[in-house]
Amino acid sequence: METVTLTMKDQPGLYLEADSITPDAFAGKKAEEIVDLPVYTGREQHRLGDFFEVSGTAGATPAETKIVVNGDISRVKYIGMKMTDGEVVANGNADMYVGAWMQGGKITVNGNVDAFAGTGMKGGEIIINGNAGNYLGAAYRGDWRGMAGGKIVVKGNAGSDLGTFMTGGEIVVGGDVDVHVATHAEGGKIVIKGNAKRRLGGQMVEGEIYVFGNIDVMMPGFAYREDVDVEVDGVKGRFALYEGDLGERHRKRKGQAIYAKLYQLVGA
Amino acid sequence: MTKTVTDVVCPFCGTLCDDLEVVVSDDGKDLLEVYNACAIGAEKFLHSQAKDRITRPRMRQEDGSWKEISYDEAAEYTARILADAKKPLMYGWSSTNCEAQSIGSEIGEAVGAVMDNTATVCHGTSLIAVQDIGIPSCTLGEVKNRADRILFWGCNPAHAHPRHMSRYSIFPRGFFTGKGHAGRKIIVVDPRVTDTAHVADVHLQIEQGHDYELLDAFRVAFKGEKLPDFVAGIPKEKIYEVAETLKSGRFAIIFFGMGVTQSIGKNHNIDAAIAVTRDLNEYTKAAIMPMRGHYNVTGSGQVWGWQFGFPFAVDLSRGFARYNPGETTSNDLLRRDEVDAVFVLGSDPGAHFPFSSVKKIYNLPSVAIDPHETPTTEVCKVHVPVAFVGVEVGGCAYRMDNVPIETRKVVDAPEGMMTDEEFLKRVFARVKAIKGV
Numbered sequence: 134m135e136t137v138t139l140t141m142k143d144q145p146g147l148y149l150e151a152d153s154i155t156p157d158a159f160a161g162k163k164a165e166e167i168v169d170l171p172v173y174t175g176r177e178q179h180r181l182g183d184f185f186e187v188s189g190t191a192g193a194t195p196a197e198t199k200i201v202v203n204g205d206i207s208r209v210k211y212i213g214m215k216m217t218d219g220e221v222v223a224n225g226n227a228d229m230y231v232g233a234w235m236q237g238g239k240i241t242v243n244g245n246v247d248a249f250a251g252t253g254m255k256g257g258e259i260i261i262n263g264n265a266g267n268y269l270g271a272a273y274r275g276d277w278r279g280m281a282g283g284k285i286v287v288k289g290n291a292g293s294d295l296g297t298f299m300t301g302g303e304i305v306v307g308g309d310v311d312v313h314v315a316t317h318a319e320g321g322k323i324v325i326k327g328n329a330k331r332r333l334g335g336q337m338v339e340g341e342i343y344v345f346g347n348i349d350v351m352m353p354g355f356a357y358r359e360d361v362d363v364e365v366d367g368v369k370g371r372f373a374l375y376e377g378d379l380g381e382r383h384r385k386r387k388g389q390a391i392y393a394k395l396y397q398l399v400g401a
Numbered sequence: 402m403t404k405t406v407t408d409v410v411c412p413f414c415g416t417l418c419d420d421l422e423v424v425v426s427d428d429g430k431d432l433l434e435v436y437n438a439c440a441i442g443a444e445k446f447l448h449s450q451a452k453d454r455i456t457r458p459r460m461r462q463e464d465g466s467w468k469e470i471s472y473d474e475a476a477e478y479t480a481r482i483l484a485d486a487k488k489p490l491m492y493g494w495s496s497t498n499c500e501a502q503s504i505g506s507e508i509g510e511a512v513g514a515v516m517d518n519t520a521t522v523c524h525g526t527s528l529i530a531v532q533d534i535g536i537p538s539c540t541l542g543e544v545k546n547r548a549d550r551i552l553f554w555g556c557n558p559a560h561a562h563p564r565h566m567s568r569y570s571i572f573p574r575g576f577f578t579g580k581g582h583a584g585r586k587i588i589v590v591d592p593r594v595t596d597t598a599h600v601a602d603v604h605l606q607i608e609q610g611h612d613y614e615l616l617d618a619f620r621v622a623f624k625g626e627k628l629p630d631f632v633a634g635i636p637k638e639k640i641y642e643v644a645e646t647l648k649s650g651r652f653a654i655i656f657f658g659m660g661v662t663q664s665i666g667k668n669h670n671i672d673a674a675i676a677v678t679r680d681l682n683e684y685t686k687a688a689i690m691p692m693r694g695h696y697n698v699t700g701s702g703q704v705w706g707w708q709f710g711f712p713f714a715v716d717l718s719r720g721f722a723r724y725n726p727g728e729t730t731s732n733d734l735l736r737r738d739e740v741d742a743v744f745v746l747g748s749d750p751g752a753h754f755p756f757s758s759v760k761k762i763y764n765l766p767s768v769a770i771d772p773h774e775t776p777t778t779e780v781c782k783v784h785v786p787v788a789f790v791g792v793e794v795g796g797c798a799y800r801m802d803n804v805p806i807e808t809r810k811v812v813d814a815p816e817g818m819m820t821d822e823e824f825l826k827r828v829f830a831r832v833k834a835i836k837g838v
Contacts, residue, residue, distance in 0.1 A: 175487030176513030378621025
C-alpha cells in the first residue's frame with residue numbers, strides 16, 4: 134500500500150469542502166497531480182495544493198492507497214466521502230461529513246469529528262478515537278435510508294440523532310450518547326457502553342440497541358419482556374429486554390409482530 | 402371626507418385575516434382607523450403612519466452615527482457585499498411578498514448565497530419532519546366547517562394568532578359545525594396555563610420537553626397497548642381518555658407551535674405528531690397544521706420549494722441547491738463563521754437570534770431591508786427602509802394552510818420610498834453589472 138501525506142499549511146477563510154480527499158480520487162496519481170484536485174470555499178474553487186502540502190504517491194487503485202492527513206483540519210469537511218476502498222488516517226479534529234456515504238475501506242480519526250459522520254454509510258469502517266457529533270450514521274435530510282452497512286466505532290461520546298433511519302450495520306459508542314437514538318430505524322445494531330439520556334428507539338421498527346449504563350427516560354412505547362443472557366461486543370452479561378416501539382408499524386411473521394429490541398445491562 | 406377600504410388582508414401573522422376594514426383619508430395618503438383586526442394587526446397598519454418613520458436609506462459611520470444615502474448608493478453597497486463575498490447569507494424573507502422573494506432568489510443564485518428564512522428558528526423543524534414522513538393537512542376553511550376535535554400542542558393562539566380561534570378553530574359556526582364552540586372539544590397540551598388553555602375542555606399540563614414521549618404514548622394508546630403509569634407527568638388514564646376523545650370525533654385537527662418545534666427533539670416532535678395524525682386516520686378524519694408565525698413565511702417556503710426544491714436553509718454556493726439544516730441554517734453558519742456577509746430582509750434576527758449570532762452579524766458586512774427600526778438595523782452597516790407590504794404595496798402571501806392570498810395596498814408610501822421588490826430589482830441589476838452577466 135502506497136501512502137500520500139497531506140499536511141495543512143494554510144487555513145481556509147471559511148470552511149474547506151474537500152470531498153476529493155479520498156483514495157478513489159487519489160488512486161493512480163502522483164503528488165503533483167493530487168495538488169490540482171478541486172476543493173471549495175464558499176463559491177470559489179481552489180486546488181488542494183493551495184491548502185495542503187502533498188507528499189508521496191498514491192497506489193494504482195483505491196485499495197492500494199492510504200492517505201494521512203495532518204495539521205489543524207477542524208475546518209475541513211467531507212474527508213473520505215463516498216470512498217470505496219483504501220485507508221484514510223486523519224490526525225486531528227475533523228469537521229462535518231467524515232466518511233459520509235462511504236462504501237468501503239477504513240477511516241481512522243485520531244481526534245473528534247463534527248456532525249454527519251457516516252451519513253448514509255453503506256460499508257467499510259470508521260474508527261473515531263475521540264468524540265463524535267450529532268447525526269452519526271444517520272440518514273441525509275429527507276432520506277429514509279440511513280446507515281445501511283459497515284461499522285462505526287467511537288471511543289468517546291456521541292451526540293444526538295445517532296443512527297436515525299438506520300437500516301443495517303453497527304455503531305459502537307464507548308461513552309455516553311445524547312437524545313434520539315435509532316429513531317425510525319428499520320435494522321442495524323447500536324451498542325452504547327456509557328449512559329443514554331432519552332428517546333431511545335422512538336418510532337423504531339426493527340433493529341437492536343444495547344445500553345450498558347443508565348437510561349434517563351424509557352420511551353412509553355417500549356415494554357419490558359424478560360431478562361436474557363447476551364454477549365455483545367465481547368462483553369457477556371444479563372440484559373433486560375424491552376420491545377417496541379409499540380406505537381409504530383411492524384411487519385409480522387407467522388402472525389407475530391416483529392419489534393425492535395432494546396437491551397439494558399442489569400448484571401455481569 | 403374619508404373612505405373605507407373593505408376586505409383588507411392583514412400582513413401580520415400566518416392567519417392572514419382577510420376581513421379588515423381600513424379608513425383612509427380622501428387623498429389616500431393617511432391611514433386613519435382599522436376595524437376587525439386584532440391589537441397586533443391594527444398596530445401594524447397604524448405604525449406605518451408614525452411621524453418619526455425612517456424614509457431614506459442610511460449608512461453607519463465610523464463614529465457610530467447614521468448618514469443618509471440614496472437608494473442607488475444602498476443598492477450599490479448591497480450588490481457589492483453580496484458579489485464580493487465567498488458565501489453570503491441572505492436571511493429573512495418572511496415579511497414580504499412572494500414577488501420580492503422571487504427576485505431575491507434570483508440574486509441568491511447569481512451570488513451563490515445561502516438562502517434562509519425565519520423558519521430556521523421557527524417551523525423549519527416542521528418542514529424537516531414533513532420531508533421525512535409527509536403530512537396529512539387541510540385548509541383553515543375545512544377546520545371551520547368540519548373540525549370537532551381541536552388539539553393545540555405547544556402553541557398559544559390567544560396571544561400569537563389572536564383571531565385564529567374566532568375565525569377558524571374554536572368559536573365559528575361552520576357548515577357542519579353549526580353549534581360553534583359547543584360542538585367542539587378543545588384539548589390543549591402545554592406546560593403552562595396559557596390563555597388558550599383557559600378555554601380548553603382538557604388541558605394536559607405536560608412536563609416541559611417531554612412532548613415526544615407523550616405523542617408516542619398516544620400512538621400506543623390508539624393501538625390499545627399498555628402504557629406506563631405516567632408519561633410526561635400525565636397519568637395513563639388521562640392519556641387513554643384523550644385518545645378516545647380524538648378517535649370519537651368526526652374530524653380532528655392538531656395545531657402546533659414553537660413549544661414543540663423549538664424544544665428538545667425539534668423535528669422529531671413534529672414527526673411523532675404527524676404519525677399521531679396518520680394513526681388517527683385509521684379511525685376518523687384527522688389533519689395537522691403548523692401555526693406559522695410571519696404572514697408570508699409559508700410563501701417563502703413555497704417560492705423556494707418551487708425554485709430550488711427546498712423550503713429553507715438552501716445553500717446555493719456551489720451552483721446547485723443543497724439543504725441540510727444543522728449545517729446550512731443561519732445560526733449554524735453564523736456560529737461557525739461559515740458566511741462572510743449578511744443580508745436581511747423582512748425579519749428581525751437582531752431580536753430573535755442568540756446574542757452570539759447577532760455579534761457575528763455586527764462584525765460582518767451587513768445590510769438590513771426593513772420598514773422599521775429594529776435591533777437588526779442597529780447592528781447592520783446599512784439600513785434600507787421600504788414600503789410596508791400589505792399596507793403600502795400589495796403582493797402575494799401564503800396563509801399558514803398554504804392558501805395564497807393577494808394582499809392589498811390601502812395607502813401610499815411616503816414620497817420617494819421604494820418597495821422591497823423595486824429595491825431588489827435595482828440590486829439585481831447592479832449584481833449583474835458587477836458580475837458581467
